[in-house]
Structures are given as C-alpha cells and as structure tokens.
Amino acid sequence: MLVGTFCVVFMMLVAGCVEGESGPQSMSERNEAMASTVMVRVFNKDGELVGPVSSDRVVKSDEQWASELPRQVYEVTRRDGTERAGTGELLNNKAEGVYSCACCGLPLFRSEAKYESGTGWPSFYEPIAAENVVDKKDTSHGMVRVENECARCGAHLGHVFPDGPRPTGLRYCMNSVSLVFTPADELGSLADPAAEAPLLRSAVFAGGCFWCTEAVYEQLEGVHEVVSGYAGGEARTANYAQVSAGRTDHAEVIRITYDPAVIDYAMLLEVFFTVAHDPTQLNRQGPDVGRQYRSAVFYQSEEERARVEAYIEELEASGRFGDPIVTTLEPLEQFYAAEAYHQDFVEQNPMQPYVRQQALPKVDKVRRKYESRLKGVGQ
Numbered sequence: 163m164l165v166g167t168f169c170v171v172f173m174m175l176v177a178g179c180v181e182g183e184s185g186p187q188s189m190s191e192r193n194e195a196m197a198s199t200v201m202v203r204v205f206n207k208d209g210e211l212v213g214p215v216s217s218d219r220v221v222k223s224d225e226q227w228a229s230e231l232p233r234q235v236y237e238v239t240r241r242d243g244t245e246r247a248g249t250g251e252l253l254n255n256k257a258e259g260v261y262s263c264a265c266c267g268l269p270l271f272r273s274e275a276k277y278e279s280g281t282g283w284p285s286f287y288e289p290i291a292a293e294n295v296v297d298k299k300d301t302s303h304g305m306v307r308v309e310n311e312c313a314r315c316g317a318h319l320g321h322v323f324p325d326g327p328r329p330t331g332l333r334y335c336m337n338s339v340s341l342v343f344t345p346a347d348e349l350g351s352l353a354d355p356a357a358e359a360p361l362l363r364s365a366v367f368a369g370g371c372f373w374c375t376e377a378v379y380e381q382l383e384g385v386h387e388v389v390s391g392y393a394g395g396e397a398r399t400a401n402y403a404q405v406s407a408g409r410t411d412h413a414e415v416i417r418i419t420y421d422p423a424v425i426d427y428a429m430l431l432e433v434f435f436t437v438a439h440d441p442t443q444l445n446r447q448g449p450d451v452g453r454q455y456r457s458a459v460f461y462q463s464e465e466e467r468a469r470v471e472a473y474i475e476e477l478e479a480s481g482r483f484g485d486p487i488v489t490t491l492e493p494l495e496q497f498y499a500a501e502a503y504h505q506d507f508v509e510q511n512p513m514q515p516y517v518r519q520q521a522l523p524k525v526d527k528v529r530r531k532y533e534s535r536l537k538g539v540g541q
C-alpha cells in the first residue's frame with residue numbers, strides 16, 4: 163500500500179512544486195493549457211457539413227476580443243452577458259440557413275431546429291453538431307443552469323433548458339448577438355480550411371498514469387497530437403487534485419488525434435494492449451493504485467466498441483496474457499484536458515525518477531517494436 167501510494171504522493175509533490183514556482187494557475191492559464199485543437203464539424207466549399215475534423219482552437223486575449231468585436235457582441239460572448247429579451251435581430255428570422263459563432267464562425271445551429279419559444283430569445287431544439295456546442299455548469303445568479311459555449315473559441319452563447327419541443331425536449335436559449343446567420347444558398351461561404359485537411363480522428367484510452375501512455379503514442383507516425391486529460395466523471399471534478407485523490411469517477415486518459423490514412427484504430431489498439439499498459443491489472447497500473455488508473459477504452463461509436471470487444475476476445479483466445487483482461491469499455495461523454503504541466507511531461511522531464519522507471523521503458527519498447535512506424539522514419 164505504501165508502495166502503491168508512492169506515485170500519487172510523488173505526483174502531488176511534483177504538482178505542488180510546479181504550482182509553488184509559478185503560483186496557482188488562473189482560469190485563463192488553464193484555458194491556454196488546454197488542447198490546441200478541437201474536434202468539430204465544419205462546412206466544406208460545397209456547403210456540406212463534414213467531420214468531426216481537427217480545427218485549431220481560437221485563443222485571443224481579452225484585449226484582442228474587445229478591440230475586434232462590436233461592444234454588445236463582446237459583452238455577451240466574452241463577458242457572459244445576456245441581451246435584453248425581445249431585442250435580438252435574429253429572434254424572428256425565419257429564413258432557411260445556418261447560425262454560426264459571432265466570434266470564430268463555427269457553425270452552431272440550423273434553421274430547421276429553430277422554433278418560437280415565446281421567451282424573447284432565439285431558441286433551438288438541437289445544435290448542428292454535438293461537438294460544436296459545449297455544455298458547462300453555470301452557478302451564477304443563485305441558480306444551477308447549463309451554459310453553452312462555442313467549442314472552438316469558448317464564446318458564451320446562452321443556456322440550455324429541459325423544456326423544449328420534440329424530438330430532443332431541449333431548449334437552447336441563445337443570445338442573438340452571439341450568432342451570425344448565413345442563408346442556405348450561401349453555405350459555401352462558410353467553407354473552413356479544416357474541412358480540406360486530412361480527416362483526422364481521435365481515440366481516448368486510459369492505461370494508468372497519462373504521462374507514460376502519452377509518451378508512447380507521441381512516437382508514432384500518423385499521430386498528430388496526444389493530450390493528457392480526464393474522462394468518465396464530471397466537469398467540476400476534472401482537475402488533478404481531485405482525480406489523483408481518487409474521489410471522482412474520472413480516469414487519467416489520453417486523447418490521441420490521428421490520421422487514419424497513416425495509422426489505423428487497430429494499430430492504436432495493438433499498441434495500447436501490448437505496449438502502453440498492462441490490461442490485466444485491475445484498478446491499478448504498476449505503482450499507481452486506484453480507479454483513476456483503471457484500464458479503459460472510452461469508445462466514441464458502436465463501431466469502435468465492437469472493434470475493441472473483438473480485439474479483446476482475440477487476445478484472450480491467443481493466451482498471450484496469463485491473467486484475464488480487465489479493460490472496461492465506457493462511452494466517451496466528454497474529454498477534459500489536464501493542467502499544462504502534465505502535457506508532454508516525459509519529454510519535459512526525462513530525468514524524473516518516475517519517468518525513468520515507468521515511462522521510458524515503454525517508450526523504448528514502442529520504438530523497438532514499431533521501428534518502421536516511428537515519426538521521421540522514411541522521410
């Protein structure tokens with residue numbers, strides 16, 4: 163048990179150290195530390211919605227937003243304001259088309275989902291794509307509400323309530339000034355560069371301490387980005403202090419963004435089960451003990467789930483592992499990026515004792531086993 167808690171204690175010391183030097187991280191620092199890309203759906207030049215594709219997160223300083231946006235748009239989108247009911251220009255707009263983010267142009271709603279709610283704010287029963295509109299708990303004004311933000315730039319859009327019409331029963335109550343309308347016959351004008359880039363996908367795996375698994379996948383050709391983070395629990399507890407204390411449902415996870423034309427999901431699974439971690443260890447991984455270190459695949463489609471199940475059956479049948487595989491299959495509700503000092507930790511801290519003992523042997527193993535698939539080979 164003493165040994166088991168070593169990593170937790172050690173990692174908390176590391177966390178304490180980092181925060182001690184730079185002071186506690188403010189929310190804006192956290193935001194900057196988040197993944198530099200998001201997976202969203204965008205329009206291509208033919209006016210078709212495609213994706214999810216990887217798009218660069220739009221990050222600007224408060225001063226930049228203030229100088230670029232009209233005053234009222236800035237007040238609502240960047241300062242969580244609310245426009246007066248009944249005043250929005252798009253409130254009574256009945257034209258067919260698409261409503262996009264007033265700050266970054268990400269498509270957010272279709273006219274088909276717009277309805278007259280009688281509230282005085284433009285209302286929709288669903289977003290254009292679940293990836294594009296983020297839910298966030300909002301406890302301001304003495305109420306618990308769910309706030310909606312643009313997934314790409316964090317613009318405040320409005321709130322969602324459970325009193326909408328069918329088929330979703332939801333009411334996305336939006337500020338008109340947060341939205342820009344494009345008529346249906348001009349959707350090509352929303353063409354996003356991300357739509358023309360290679361179609362990237364993401365996979366989310368939990369295999370113990372995220373420093374180690376992140377470092378393993380960073381080696382492989384076709385992997386565009388690996389972000390350490392948390393999944394399986396709630397937004398309010400998605401932080402290192404609470405997750406590492408074992409008081410949440412989160413697991414330490416990595417999100418791998420990859421080009422399926424170069425490296426496929428089958429290969430990611432093979433690396434996960436045979437190099438990145440030991441899938442026979444229940445609620446622990448080496449010296450790290452607790453549910454937060456469980457072995458899990460967070461699947462994003464039924465197809466992914468079926469492929470993981472089939473691969474586990476194959477591994478079990480092969481007798482490769484002496485013990486049963488205990489990996490859990492969990493639907494990915496949301497991925498939360500971890501604090502900045504956890505990103506690229508192994509690369510930044512190659513001399514750390516834990517890194518040398520736990521992570522580097524795995525990095526060596528993936529480099530030996532997949533020599534021809536490493537980044538930079540054959541270029």
Ligand SMILES: [Zn+2]
Pocket residue numbers: 263264265266267268312313314315316317
């Ligand atoms: Zn936006």
